[in-house]
Amino acid sequence: DAGITQSPRHKxxxxxxxxxxxxxxxxxxxxxxxxxxxxxxxLRLIHYSYGVKDTDKGEVSDGYxxxxxKTEDFLLTxxxxxxxxxxxxxxxxxxxxxxxxxxxxxxxLTVL
Amino acid sequence: GENVxxxxxxxxxxxxDSAVIKCTYSDSASNYFPWYxxxxxxxxxxxxxxxxxxxxxxxxxxxxxxxxxxKHFSLHITETQPEDSAVYFCAAGYSGNTPxxxxxxxxxxxxx
Numbered sequence: 688d689a690g691i692t693q694s695p696r697h698k699x700x701x702x703x704x705x706x707x708x709x710x711x712x713x714x715x716x717x718x719x720x721x722x723x724x725x726x727x728x729x730l731r732l733i734h735y736s737y738g739v740k741d742t743d744k745g746e747v748s749d750g751y752x753x754x755x756x757k758t759e760d761f762l763l764t765x766x767x768x769x770x771x772x773x774x775x776x777x778x779x780x781x782x783x784x785x786x787x788x789x790x791x792x793x794x795x796l797t798v799l
Numbered sequence: 800g801e802n803v804x805x806x807x808x809x810x811x812x813x814x815x816d817s818a819v820i821k822c823t824y825s826d827s828a829s830n831y832f833p834w835y836x837x838x839x840x841x842x843x844x845x846x847x848x849x850x851x852x853x854x855x856x857x858x859x860x861x862x863x864x865x866x867x868x869x870k871h872f873s874l875h876i877t878e879t880q881p882e883d884s885a886v887y888f889c890a891a892g893y894s895g896n897t898p899x900x901x902x903x904x905x906x907x908x909x910x911x
Contacts, residue, residue, distance in 0.1 A: 727903065729888060786831075786896055787845055790843050791842065792842050
């Protein structure tokens with residue numbers, strides 16, 4: 688599992704509330720990514736990071752922010768959750784050795 | 800930006816038959832093409848990948864072919880088994896260290 692954990696694994700929240708999802712890795716990987724998965728859309732990139740404090744936007748970044756103050760943690764924040772952000776969120780890393788991307792277990796977020 | 804198209808969206812095969820899933824991409828600068836298998840409620844799992852310096856790669860019953868001139872790549876599964884039933888995603892990127900763009904997925908059903 689490339690040492691990736693995500694928390695929480697499930698969350699139900701209300702429209703307008705802030706939400707932070709955490710991705711934690713234990714193997715010192717430099718590159719980390721947040722994707723969302725929705726039926727009919729596959730996986731779409733939200734934000735990614737290529738090192739501590741180095742982040743960039745992806746295809747569907749509106750309404751999301753990220754932070755990476757430590758190598759091991761990549762946080763995704765929904766400042767004011769909307770129903771359109773109901774989705775499954777996957778964190779991913781790239782391994783240093785093989786340059787392959789592996790996914791975390793996912794977080795299922797429901798915004799009511 | 801990159802755009803990845805994947806076909807078919809659903810595929811049913813008899814156990815023991817072969818299955819082929821095809822993807823096309825738009826950005827000729829893409830050099831890395833992984834395939835992921837996702838079972839219901841689980842994370843996408845990397846099953847095979849190919850880089851642009853090779854045309855074909857095999858791993859037991861799974862093979863991937865790449866045609867850079869035509870900008871398409873395919874996944875071939877031979878001697879299919881019921882446990883091959885899942886959703887398969889293709890993706891394209893500049894390298895394993897860069898964000899991936901995913902196809903919308905193919906739901907493969909292997910009928911015993």
